[in-house]
Amino acid sequence: MKQDLQRSTRLDDMRATFGARTVAPEERRQEVTALFDRIAPRYDLMNDLMSFGLHRLWKRATVRLARTRLEGRAGPLIDLAGGTGDLALALAKADPGREVIVADASAGMLAVARARGGARLGYLHAEAESLPLPDASVAGVTLAFGLRNMTDPALALREVARVLQPGASLILLEFSRPAPWFAPFYALHSRYVIPLLGAAIARDKRAYTYLVESIRRFPEAGAIARELDSAGLKVVRARPFMFGVAMLHVAVRA
Ligand SMILES: C[S@@+](CC[C@H](N)C(=O)[O-])C[C@H]1O[C@@H](n2cnc3c(N)ncnc32)[C@H](O)[C@@H]1O
Numbered sequence: 262m263k264q265d266l267q268r269s270t271r272l273d274d275m276r277a278t279f280g281a282r283t284v285a286p287e288e289r290r291q292e293v294t295a296l297f298d299r300i301a302p303r304y305d306l307m308n309d310l311m312s313f314g315l316h317r318l319w320k321r322a323t324v325r326l327a328r329t330r331l332e333g334r335a336g337p338l339i340d341l342a343g344g345t346g347d348l349a350l351a352l353a354k355a356d357p358g359r360e361v362i363v364a365d366a367s368a369g370m371l372a373v374a375r376a377r378g379g380a381r382l383g384y385l386h387a388e389a390e391s392l393p394l395p396d397a398s399v400a401g402v403t404l405a406f407g408l409r410n411m412t413d414p415a416l417a418l419r420e421v422a423r424v425l426q427p428g429a430s431l432i433l434l435e436f437s438r439p440a441p442w443f444a445p446f447y448a449l450h451s452r453y454v455i456p457l458l459g460a461a462i463a464r465d466k467r468a469y470t471y472l473v474e475s476i477r478r479f480p481e482a483g484a485i486a487r488e489l490d491s492a493g494l495k496v497v498r499a500r501p502f503m504f505g506v507a508m509l510h511v512a513v514r515a
Pocket residue numbers: 293294297308341342343344345346348364365366367370387388389390404405406407410411412413
């Protein structure tokens with residue numbers, strides 16, 4: 262893995278990258294989808310091992326916030342880049358009666374979501390950059406650890422703003438930059454533990470090397486807040502988890 266990866270300052274800088282490599286956007290799209298199709302069966306187990314189960318706590322906080330933001334608002338909730346559907350199912354349980362739809366570009370990830378969620382969830386095989394949903398039709402969007410992987414993340418944010426009802430919220434959970442004192446421990450974990458687990462458990466070291474590289478490429482929280490703002494989504498709350506390893510943004514459609 263290259264150690265000299267530059268952190269992007271804008272989401273647009275991610276479009277021509279696949280981890281440490283410079284690629285054409287179409288190759289990025291194909292590589293990302295193929296990667297998630299491949300790792301889908303081991304994805305949940307890997308998440309638990311890599312994060313020591315912490316992603317469950319972060320998702321629990323996401324559910325609580327989403328529930329509050331949806332109060333009094335009719336319409337579906339989209340869990341965008343919802344992957345294997347763990348967050349979507351938790352959201353559906355917390356808000357019975359709400360239509361919760363997992364939208365994802367990977368058929369492999371959606372197949373795992375279907376097995377988990379059955380009739381409790383809706384499923385949409387779609388790319389975030391062009392959602393087959395009417396303008397202002399959606400009561401809320403959650404997006405956990407997906408923005409970093411999108412072919413055109415800034416376009417995806419504009420698309421989220423298009424489908425959200427005025428006043429409705431995007432709840433965005435994504436990796437960020439840890440506090441300086443914690444960064445060396447995190448770097449060791451990223452550099453050695455995650456690729457090792459990827460090789461041993463997912464049998465796909467390359468996929469988990471990409472994961473680490475894409476996190477290092479992803480702009481920091483201040484830049485993300487600016488990107489949300491220029492997509493028409495005003496940040497009303499930002500909450501770091503685990504000393505900044507992950508960041509939760511709540512952004513409201515004007
Ligand atoms: C790291 S996983 C996150 C899954 C889930 N939200 C979670 O928190 O565990 C990233 C997901 O983004 C999806 N994805 C990548 N690019 C996408 C795009 N352009 N549109 C929709 N989903 C995309 C992948 O297929 C994958 O399921």
